[in-house]
Amino acid sequence: MVSVGASAVAAALPGAVGAAPAANDAPVLAKVAFTVNGEKRDLELDTRTSLLDAAREHMHLTGSKKGCDHGQCGACTMIVDGRRINACLTLAVMHQGAQITTIEGLGQPENLHPMQAAFIKHDGYQCGYCTPGQICSGVAVLDEIKAGIPSHVTADLNAPMQVTDAEIRERMSGNICRCGAYSNIVEAMTDVADQNKARRPA
Amino acid sequence: MKSFTYERPTSPAQAAAAVSANPNAKFIAGGTNLLDLMKLQIETPTHLVDVNGLGLDGIEATPEGGLRVGALVRNTDLAADARVRKDYAVLSRALLAGASGQLRNKATTAGNLLQRTRCPYFYDTAQACNKRQPGSGCSALDGVSRQLAVIGASEACIATHPGDMAVAMRVLDATVETVDGRGTERKIPISEFHRLPGERPEVDTTLKPGELITAVTLPKPLGGAHIYRKVRDRASYAYALVSVAAVVQPDGSGRAAFGGVAHKPWRVEAAEGEMARGAKAVTAQVFAGAKPTHDNAYKLKLAERTLGAALTEARA
Numbered sequence: 001m002v003s004v005g006a007s008a009v010a011a012a013l014p015g016a017v018g019a020a021p022a023a024n025d026a027p028v029l030a031k032v033a034f035t036v037n038g039e040k041r042d043l044e045l046d047t048r049t050s051l052l053d054a055a056r057e058h059m060h061l062t063g064s065k066k067g068c069d070h071g072q073c074g075a076c077t078m079i080v081d082g083r084r085i086n087a088c089l090t091l092a093v094m095h096q097g098a099q100i101t102t103i104e105g106l107g108q109p110e111n112l113h114p115m116q117a118a119f120i121k122h123d124g125y126q127c128g129y130c131t132p133g134q135i136c137s138g139v140a141v142l143d144e145i146k147a148g149i150p151s152h153v154t155a156d157l158n159a160p161m162q163v164t165d166a167e168i169r170e171r172m173s174g175n176i177c178r179c180g181a182y183s184n185i186v187e188a189m190t191d192v193a194d195q196n197k198a199r200r201p202a
Numbered sequence: 203m204k205s206f207t208y209e210r211p212t213s214p215a216q217a218a219a220a221v222s223a224n225p226n227a228k229f230i231a232g233g234t235n236l237l238d239l240m241k242l243q244i245e246t247p248t249h250l251v252d253v254n255g256l257g258l259d260g261i262e263a264t265p266e267g268g269l270r271v272g273a274l275v276r277n278t279d280l281a282a283d284a285r286v287r288k289d290y291a292v293l294s295r296a297l298l299a300g301a302s303g304q305l306r307n308k309a310t311t312a313g314n315l316l317q318r319t320r321c322p323y324f325y326d327t328a329q330a331c332n333k334r335q336p337g338s339g340c341s342a343l344d345g346v347s348r349q350l351a352v353i354g355a356s357e358a359c360i361a362t363h364p365g366d367m368a369v370a371m372r373v374l375d376a377t378v379e380t381v382d383g384r385g386t387e388r389k390i391p392i393s394e395f396h397r398l399p400g401e402r403p404e405v406d407t408t409l410k411p412g413e414l415i416t417a418v419t420l421p422k423p424l425g426g427a428h429i430y431r432k433v434r435d436r437a438s439y440a441y442a443l444v445s446v447a448a449v450v451q452p453d454g455s456g457r458a459a460f461g462g463v464a465h466k467p468w469r470v471e472a473a474e475g476e477m478a479r480g481a482k483a484v485t486a487q488v489f490a491g492a493k494p495t496h497d498n499a500y501k502l503k504l505a506e507r508t509l510g511a512a513l514t515e516a517r518a
């Protein structure tokens with residue numbers, strides 16, 4: 001049994017299995033190691049630290065944004081082990097060994113990811129606050145369609161998936177944009193989907 | 203959030219024993235509901251038992267011709283499983299109608315069944331709520347109850363089970379499999395899994411403290427048309443006001459369960475004899491004895507119309 005999370009108080013006890021509640025709400029520290037944007041990271045964190053706060057506060061990767069901290073806006077979207085998730089609603093310590101990609105890992109100013117370039121080309125943002133989450137989500141959505149994962153608007157669950165405006169809108173509904181850049185985001189994603197199709201022989 | 207210790211057991215029996223041994227411990231799966239509630243200090247466990255490493259993430263065929271879905275199977279993976287899409291489409295549809303892509307990638311089968319109500323007063327820690335704080339009263343009775351239950355509620359609580367997946371599982375007659383802290387396994391029919399609030403609205407289900415869900419099994423496929431219709435305030439990423447999970451056979455017979463109307467997925471098998479006669483005949487029986495509030499009486503009409511739309515879709 002793997003057991004982490006010996007609190008300052010409980011540290012003397014061998015292992016923290018079924019440990020007594022941390023006295024006086026004292027912080028409980030735990031170690032976690034994962035790979036972020038290709039780089040191995042070893043952290044010791046308060047068990048309460050969300051993956052989002054670990055990135056922003058402890059690794060100084062501030063691209064991922066905190067909009068709501070409750071899974072309602074998508075600004076914190078990261079790609080973890082190939083899937084997009086809300087980094088605000090997951091604990092960093094639950095990601096031992098994970099491969100994590102944040103907006104910083106998708107591309108850099110001098111070497112943009114095609115989705116980043118398409119957002120610029122199509123004006124897929126105004127204030128930019130939701131944009132890192134939109135772009136991470138957008139990349140993952142095209143992968144999900146390619147992998148044949150259906151959506152609420154997919155007419156035939158058993159037919160191959162298509163990239164349509166309706167599919168993009170439904171699949172991107174977990175990313176809220178207060179500036180209302182939605183239609184340009186759909187254009188940016190459609191552009192990247194077309195580029196991918198052109199690159200892949202049918 | 204209150205501080206907590208954290209452990210990652212490697213077997214279901216260890217996990218159940220760990221939570222059984224500590225009344226302040228909780229399992230954590232996807233974390234998408236529990237962490238939300240912990241941030242608001244509505245849930246305040248002092249020890250978390252991570253169930254992600256228990257090997258409960260497979261979907262396998264059962265000898266009876268059905269499927270056994272591991273408790274940790276993600277909502278995305280269950281919805282996308284080829285067998286589920288083909289033979290249990292109502293379940294795929296219900297899952298895909300819930301939450302967002304990001305959330306479904308994390309949310310698990312067991313966690314989804316156990317998601318807590320979205321009653322606004324349950325979330326508002328400044329208000330009285332018997333579910334959050336037993337004995338404190340129910341703010342919804344004289345408050346805004348537009349989203350809340352129309353049937354099966356009590357004087358103590360009129361909250362709903364807010365989820366979509368469980369409504370489809372109810373129409374499919376799924377079974378919840380568990381193991382407790384002593385290693386004893388049991389099978390709970392989905393109809394007996396969620397409870398009505400009665401005098402104890404703080405207890406959502408018939409699970410015992412420390413009892414771990416290991417899987418949900420689906421009986422052999424029913425055939426027919428599988429429909430899930432969800433009516434909500436916006437087209438996506440919102441909870442149901444009313445939802446209907448229906449399986450309709452070519453001769454018009456079938457089954458229907460309703461979401462968003464009660465503390466549990468609401469199904470009245472005795473009313474299903476009326477399916478071929480149309481929605482009104484069915485909902486008249488399903489909602490007999492309903493006690494809506496001023497705010498949510500619209501749900502009765504909406505339920506009838508939503509079932510009507512589902513039946514039309516099934517014939518198409």
Ligand SMILES: Cc1cc2nc3c(=O)[nH]c(=O)nc-3n(C[C@H](O)[C@H](O)[C@H](O)COP(=O)(O)OP(=O)(O)OC[C@H]3O[C@@H](n4cnc5c(N)ncnc54)[C@H](O)[C@@H]3O)c2cc1C
Binds near residue numbers: 235299310314367
């Ligand atoms: C913004 C937002 C929108 C949403 N919209 C919808 C929607 O439209 N429809 C819908 O249906 N849902 C919706 N959800 C809820 C979502 O489906 C649930 O949060 C999710 O399914 C919970 O699963 P989880 O694995 O993350 O559970 P967790 O948060 O990990 O756990 C939930 C509960 O289950 C317990 N638990 C977990 N696993 C086990 C186990 N194996 N045995 C025993 N107990 C266990 C935990 O102790 C906890 O009490 C929404 C959520 C959010 C945040």
Ligand code: SF4
Binds near residue numbers: 331343360403
């Ligand atoms: S309806 Fe239930 S959950 Fe809502 S305030 Fe009343 S007791 Fe709490």
Ligand code: FES
Binds near residue numbers: 073077
């Ligand atoms: S900050 Fe995570 S969803 Fe809003």
Ligand code: FES
Binds near residue numbers: 130
């Ligand atoms: S660009 Fe401002 S919130 Fe989306």
